[in-house]
Amino acid sequence: MKTIIEPFRIKSVEPIHFTTVEERETLLKQASYNPFLLKAQDVIIDLLTDSGTNAMSTEQWAGIMRGDESYAGSSSFYHFKSVIQGITGMPVVIPTHQGRAAEKILFTHLGGKGKYVLSNTLFDTTRANIEYSGAEGVDLLCPEGKQPSLIAPFKGNMDTTALENFIGEKGAANISMVIITVTNNSGGGQPVSMENIKAVSGICRQHGILFFIDACRFAENCWFIREREAGYKGWPVREIAKELFSYADGCTMSAKKDSFANIGGFLALHDEKMAEQFMTTLVITEGFPTYGGLAGRDLEAIAIGLKEVMDEDYLLYRIRSIEYIGEQLEKEGIPFIKPTGGHALYLDAAAFLPHIPAEQFPGLALCAALYVEGGIRGVEIGSVMFGKYDSEGNPIPAPMELVRLAIPRRVYTQSHMDYVTEVIVDVFKKRHAVSGYKIAYEAPFLRHFTARFEPL
Numbered sequence: 001m002k003t004i005i006e007p008f009r010i011k012s013v014e015p016i017h018f019t020t021v022e023e024r025e026t027l028l029k030q031a032s033y034n035p036f037l038l039k040a041q042d043v044i045i046d047l048l049t050d051s052g053t054n055a056m057s058t059e060q061w062a063g064i065m066r067g068d069e070s071y072a073g074s075s076s077f078y079h080f081k082s083v084i085q086g087i088t089g090m091p092v093v094i095p096t097h098q099g100r101a102a103e104k105i106l107f108t109h110l111g112g113k114g115k116y117v118l119s120n121t122l123f124d125t126t127r128a129n130i131e132y133s134g135a136e137g138v139d140l141l142c143p144e145g146k147q148p149s150l151i152a153p154f155k156g157n158m159d160t161t162a163l164e165n166f167i168g169e170k171g172a173a174n175i176s177m178v179i180i181t182v183t184n185n186s187g188g189g190q191p192v193s194m195e196n197i198k199a200v201s202g203i204c205r206q207h208g209i210l211f212f213i214d215a216c217r218f219a220e221n222c223w224f225i226r227e228r229e230a231g232y233k234g235w236p237v238r239e240i241a242k243e244l245f246s247y248a249d250g251c252t253m254s255a256k257k258d259s260f261a262n263i264g265g266f267l268a269l270h271d272e273k274m275a276e277q278f279m280t281t282l283v284i285t286e287g288f289p290t291y292g293g294l295a296g297r298d299l300e301a302i303a304i305g306l307k308e309v310m311d312e313d314y315l316l317y318r319i320r321s322i323e324y325i326g327e328q329l330e331k332e333g334i335p336f337i338k339p340t341g342g343h344a345l346y347l348d349a350a351a352f353l354p355h356i357p358a359e360q361f362p363g364l365a366l367c368a369a370l371y372v373e374g375g376i377r378g379v380e381i382g383s384v385m386f387g388k389y390d391s392e393g394n395p396i397p398a399p400m401e402l403v404r405l406a407i408p409r410r411v412y413t414q415s416h417m418d419y420v421t422e423v424i425v426d427v428f429k430k431r432h433a434v435s436g437y438k439i440a441y442e443a444p445f446l447r448h449f450t451a452r453f454e455p456l
């Protein structure tokens with residue numbers, strides 16, 4: 001069989017509202033050229049994020065009805081807990097309303113001034129929670145991960161030599177933990193190999209440093225291990241996941257990704273003494289330990305989703321659908337991060353629009369062009385999101401100018417992906433006519449969400 005089909009039938013549909021190029025020009029102007037300020041109903045294909053935007057299954061919707069809403073001791077919590085224990089092998093499971101709430105609890109206790117938290121690449125909210133605690137976040141990504149067009153199987157790996165050097169320089173006592181993000185969202189959705197996880201875990205154990213996993217997209221990462229790493233061919237994804245988690249002391253997870261839920265998250269770990277402290281913060285900020293900021297129905301949907309995400313037919317289709325867009329773009333010579341990652345395709349806006357300098361935001365210009373051309377909403381991951389100013393107010397650009405097209409799970413079909421490709425190719429043909437932008441308004445922090453722009 002050559003064609004890999006969507007492994008589901010569609011039972012409930014949501015209409016897409018179509019707009020014309022002229023209408024989208026007006027709508028984008030009204031949104032001050034910031035895709036975050038568009039109304040979702042004015043978007044044809046929404047690739048802003050794969051977080052909380054997934055389609056739930058009939059089983060999950062049935063679980064929503066079965067959800068036990070008892071304040072304490074809900075049966076949905078015990079279902080949630082046992083599924084997570086089964087996957088991670090970690091006895092303590094703390095439910096949170098989403099991933100960043102788990103991070104907040106973790107770094108409230110394990111962060112603090114003078115401490116370092118090391119990673120392959122920290123996601124923004126993880127970094128923000130670390131820095132809010134007074135600690136410093138440090139990314140030690142392997143050299144391959146920093147080269148967008150280089151083909152390598154595990155570009156999300158942590159640089160173990162840099163890790164050992166860092167420990168030697170700063171001292172293990174000053175490092176509160178190492179947390180590896182699987183897959184590496186901010187680095188192109190690239191996977192981390194089992195060998196790397198094992199090596200990092202070994203170094204941490206040798207120095208008495210805690211080792212955690214940011215597990216939002218663990219199943220997608222395990223699929224890549226199965227496909228690309230020697231010794232794992234044909235393994236059930238559940239077994240690969242079990243091994244992956246066996247090297248860690250704990251994990252955080254946003255259940256809005258690899259469990260097809262619209263909301264939710266958790267923190268899981270081995271150390272019951274440490275967990276007692278976390279539980280105190282949980283009760284103050286999230287809720288009682290058997291619901292932690294979630295309804296019983298959410299706990300139920302997550303438990304079911306976590307089992308479904310490890311289905312190999314699903315993962316084959318999932319990873320293939322993103323690879324498929326990459327193949328079409330490659331034929332046209334369109335620049336993107338290679339190989340394609342687990343949850344998104346990352347266009348290289350600096351190479352796509354080389355006539356637009358970083359100060360004029362090529363990533364934003366590409367997002368705007370994709371929206372006007374075909375109603376596609378992506379997200380800029382470049383100098384709008386990560387740019388800074390020096391002490392004289394001169395802009396410091398981000399290291400890369402990317403546009404992330406994140407694919408919600410089980411939401412769009414192959415014809416939607418064909419349409420996305422067609423729109424990107426059309427914009428590429430007209431790329432010389434695309435111009436840059438300047439900032440008309442920006443907030444002091446996280447400016448990308450609310451900034452207003454003007455075309456140049």
Ligand code: F0G
Nearest residue numbers: 049051098099100123125185216254256
């Ligand atoms: N860690 C990673 C790797 C993430 O990608 C995210 C969220 C979080 C933690 C935080 O989880 O949103 O549930 O609080 N990523 C989303 C995205 C927002 O669009 O990539 P959360």
